[in-house]
Amino acid sequence: MTHVAVAGAGPVGLTAALALARQGARVTVLEAGEGLAAESRASTFHPPTLEMLAELGAVDEVLARGLTAPTFAYRDRAAGHVATLDLAVLAGDTPYPYRVQLEQSKLTPILAEHLGRLGGEIRFGQTVTGAETTTTGVRVHAGATALDADWLIAADGAHSAVRRCLGVEFAGITYPERFLVASTDEDLHALLDALAEVNYVFDPVDWSVLLRTPDHWRVLLPTPDGSPDEAELARLDTRLRQIADPGRPWRVAHASIYRVHQRVAVSFQHGRVLLAGDAAHVNNPLGGLGMNSGIHDAVAYAAALAGPDQEQAVTTAAADRRRIALEYVQTVSHRNYERLTATDPAARAAHLDELRAIAADPARSRAYLLRACMMASLRPVTA
Incomplete structure (x- = not known):
């Protein structure tokens, strides 16, 4: 029986563990926290991820x-x-022609419960500090203890200790502005016309994303570099009332500011160690590609480990997932950023006209959505 260790009990690590356990593998998940993380973080599930x-x-x-989102909308601040x-045009391509909005903190307990039923083990309070390939597999270090396994899937996040201990370069860029995300229980449908559950708002200075989850609306805004967090949070209500003004301060449940990167590891495989999710690649959140692509990594690795020729299958899968991260996830997410923030009026107007034309043509909508919803990254699509 193949024994796979997994670093990290987030959505990527638990997906890998569950997929492996369903194939009959022995799985040990090592999680630094004392329990599953409660932060909302990612919340969009695309059709292939639902599959x-x-x-x-x-x-x-x-x-x-979750909250089913059959459409998403583009808006302009002015x-x-x-x-x-409308994702209904994908009905012939997938049994799930919609997005689902659900915070990742609500997915992980579902995955953990399924994993437990299959005998998979999650060890909390186990910070993975390093790993090395041995003659028989991989030795994983967690504090003062060591675990021997056949393979390690490192899904321990953007600051992956496994990636760092292996000395893997994490090449890419950091965006010049920070991103501010605020959660609110305001009824935005009552404040803005033609609002979908997911909305991308174009503006060269103050672009935004308005995204609904089962519990609240999430508003994403750019924040200048160098400005103190306290100052940015103090002017948050003024910025929100420029989006829609309820005649009083917005009800904000939580707000945070963070830096955003576009980075990809130089290799996703290092001996018997596989990098997955944010440990392998990070990108901006515009388009909801990060968690989804990480889950796709996990499923691909589990499938590779299911067959008799593990070494070759794993090498192929790791190379393919890195290719997709570079050619698809990084490219699409950065293009989304560039289009939201474009400053040239003619280019902006041309892009908005193109979006109107795409929405009006079912064939063009389908082609556009196959890429936006990540289906084109995984399998050939026909006209």
Whole structure:
């Protein structure tokens, strides 16, 4: 029986563990925290990810607890609604022609419960500090203890201790502005016309994303570098009332500011160690590609480890996932950023006109959505 250690009990690590356990592998998950993380973080599930969760037996709970988003919209700060894309045009391509909005902190307990039923083990309070390939597999260090396994999947986040101990370069860029995310229980549908559950708002200075989850709306805003967090949080209500003014201060439950990077590890495989999710690649959140692509990493690795020729299958899978991270995830997410922040008026107007034309043409909508919803990154699509 193959024994796989997994560093990190986030959505990527637990997906890998569950997929492996369903294949009959022995799985040990090592998580630094004393329990599953409670932060909201990522919240968008694209159609192919829902297909994978269905294969893992977890999609019904995700659908029951999540918010179905059949459309998403593009808006302009000055002009208002521009275009709405309807994922129903993908009905012939997937059984899930919609997005689902559900915070990752609500997915991980679902995955952990399924994993527990299959005998998978999660060890909390186990900070993985390093790993090395041995003659028989991999030795994983967690504090003062060591665990021997056949393989290690490192899903321990953007600051991955495993990646750092292996000396793997994490090449890329850091965006000049920081991102501010605020959670609110305001009824934005009552404040803005033609609002979808996910909305991208173009503006060269103050672009934004308005995204609904089951519990609240999430508003994403750019924040200048060098300005103290306290100052930015103090002017948050003024910025929110420029989006929509309820005639009083917005009800904000939580707000935080963070830096955003576009980075990819130079290799996703190092001997018997595989990097997955944010440990392997990070990108801006525009388009909701990060968590989804990490889950896709996990499923690909589990499939590679299921066959008899593990070494070759794993090498192929790791190379393919890195190619997708570079050619698709990084490219699409950065293009989304460039289009939201474009300053040239003619280029902005041309792009908004193009979006209107795409929304009005089902064939063009389907082609556009196959890429935006990540389906084109995983399998060939026909016209």
